[in-house]
Amino acid sequence: MRQSALGAAAREQGCAVSRQQNSFAPAERQVFFWFVALQVRAGDNLKVEWLDPDGKVAATADYESLPAAPELCLLTQLPLAGFAPANQPGMWAVRAVSGGATLISRTFEIQKDPSGGKFNISTVTRTEVSAGETSLTLEGIGFEAGMMIHIAQYSKTGGWNYIAALMPDGAITNTRVTATYHGVLGPGEYMAIVRSLDERLSNPARIVVATSSGYRMPFAGGETWEITQVPYGSFSHWGNVVNAFDIAPRSGACVVAMRAGIVYAFDRGEVQSHTNRSFGNYVTIDHGDGEYSHYAHLARGTFVVKTGQRVEAGQALAHVGNSGYTLGEGGGYHVHAEVTKSFNIASQSIPFTFSDIKTPSKGMVVKSTQPVALGDCGKRFDGPIITQSGTPSSTAVGASLVNASISTAPPARPALNGPKFHGEVGVGDWWHNGVTVPKGSTHLQVRLAFSGADRELNLHLVSPSNKHYGWYGDKTGYSGQGTNPEEFDIPAPESGTWRLSVQGTKGTGEVMKFEIETAMPAPQIAANRRRR
16 A cells, blocks of 8 residues: 545545545534555455444445456545434544555544534434425434424535524424424435534434335346445445445346336446446436436447437347446446436436335345336447437536526515515524604514525514514414415514514525515505505
């Protein structure tokens, strides 16, 4: 071994740790171990072992039948946030072992959470109550009245981005609390984080939402293959491909479509590479519902489908191969299968499950339930080429074709003639201001408007006598939580200074801008309006 390093971030297109460190907070997404092996002989075996503070092996990465190389760069990872190691603080070690000898090792620290384990989430159970409502049940320790539940997603550039701030529903016990998310959590990985009244944060707890579309095993009916890497796999499943599966043949060699859709074939003539971190030759299938499945490392010259053809589930695509970045001289044959919401194979993957396998795990040997008649890689599929309007072009190899999010502007309303305010909040943040209501005003009208169908802001009013109006208080004249614009029309309001408050409760992690309009009609103005 020439050198090694630990870090919390790594480059997806290369073999390097981009942020070196030796101490990790429990909320870090993972710990990376990077090292360089020299004078590797064909068939050499290498194992990476992660040792917990008690010296027990907590996780391993097995590199079998390595290729001959004067220098080989390897990068592996230990998942942290939301996984067991986050709750095992102390000094850890990682080592590379071959032939019973330790070749290189490093130590690192997983830090204690600030509460010392007295305030934490152990599990989160998600239940879809309706099409627009999700119930979350958190179990753990140290829960108390007044705490806030945050829902967050990981961003490589900004860490955890809060997308919702929820108040608990009903009674809270020390070990159990429920909350309602008004909306649907789309396919992805989320974290629940609890914030106490004294601003302590719990360790993140994972919420994994898999797509409900029915995907089946990506190999021919009747064949037997082995799952060699699962999501968060130690070899290479991190970053954008964190939700992928690697599956290797034990009998047969034909890769097939997991679902029906339109094919985009990328036989780029690639062979195995030990340095260029590439998907090799691959097929992308557009399923027509905003999801794309990808099949990578296919053997060149074996494609039996063409771009534009519609295939059914189980339809043969190409032979399994080891093109692109795979390990194992003369071996490394497997299909890398993943699902994304964008056409580009390198875009962010989403969690998915196999309808024919209940709980796929590493090392599981499985038999395909795909239709046998369609899975013949020995003959070319002669289905017609279908032209789809708006479908990505097959020439856009490697292009980032992420669908732009479309902001939905609130419906137009007649302008109110009182003071106006502009502000911005993040999820969980508050904005406050005041407005004076003259004596004799017949109504107090307040309107909050913002853009973005994936956002939610709540409007709260407090009268001069400290009476609260909103979803949790007096709902007089209230348009309701989740509306946009969100409005109040309060008859015969108290005179004096009212407090206007806006809370960000749902978003994408970005700062959300808004506008508030007000009006306090006087009796004469109201009479004139009635005459008109």
